[in-house]
Amino acid sequence: xxxxDCPDPPRGSRFDIMSTVLERLIxxxxxxxxxxxxxxxxxxxxxxxxxxxGRRFSGRAQVHExxxxxxxxxxxxxxxxxxxxxxxxxxWGEVYWRGHHTDGSxxxxxxxxxxxxxxxxxxxxxxxxxxxxxxxxxxxxxxxxLYRPPSQDS
Numbered sequence: 001x002x003x004x005d006c007p008d009p010p011r012g013s014r015f016d017i018m019s020t021v022l023e024r025l026i027x028x029x030x031x032x033x034x035x036x037x038x039x040x041x042x043x044x045x046x047x048x049x050x051x052x053x054g055r056r057f058s059g060r061a062q063v064h065e066x067x068x069x070x071x072x073x074x075x076x077x078x079x080x081x082x083x084x085x086x087x088x089x090x091x092w093g094e095v096y097w098r099g100h101h102t103d104g105s106x107x108x109x110x111x112x113x114x115x116x117x118x119x120x121x122x123x124x125x126x127x128x129x130x131x132x133x134x135x136x137x138x139x140x141x142x143x144x145x146l147y148r149p150p151s152q153d154s
Contacts (some may be wrong), residue, residue, distance in 0.1 A: 021117055022084050022093040029079040029097075030143060032071045038064035039121075046124040074099040074107045091115045108132035 021040055028037040041060045049055040071077055081092040096110045111129035115122045 007099050020084055020093075021093075021115065021120065022081055022091055022113065025122075026079045026081045026095070029067075029077065032077065033076075034068040034071060037067050042118060042121045042123045045122060047127065048125070049127045049129075051128065051130070052073060072102075074101055076100055077107075086117075092120050093119055097129070108134075128130055128134055 008067070024039065025040050028040065028098070040059050041063050043061055044058065045059050045060050045063060046065070049054060077097065077099040080096045083098055084091065084093040086092070091114075093113050094111070095113060096108075098106075098108045101107055107128050109131050113129065114126045116124040
């Protein structure tokens with residue numbers, strides 16, 4: 001068989017070919033469709049943000065409420081799924097979110113989502129997604145500030 005005999009790949013969204021839950025979630029985010037976005041979660045969904053334990057919540061309705069606010073607050077919201085993998089009922093994805101708040105200021109977050117999948121929906125997730133800091137701080141300064149020993153002044 002010659003290469004010229006091979007059919008062209010299908011046109012349209014790459015999500016028509018690949019169908020991980022996180023890929024479909026990104027498509028709903030980029031469509032700004034809170035209803036479709038929330039439909040990818042189970043009714044009893046459990047959300048955990050280990051770096052922010054007070055942000056833990058449950059339920060598809062809260063997902064819908066949260067993302068309706070995101071789409072209203074960042075009207076040009078765009079999401080990219082930089083990498084993804086799946087092992088049985090666990091799907092990992094690296095995300096990059098960006099856009100502008102309604103006041104025109106920039107918005108950017110990135111990180112990793114680890115989702116537990118049940119019946120082709122997200123039943124639970126741990127989100128390690130944080131705002132992108134554009135402070136110009138180098139690694140030496142960050143290490144000094146994050147890992148400095150306790151004060152010896154006492």
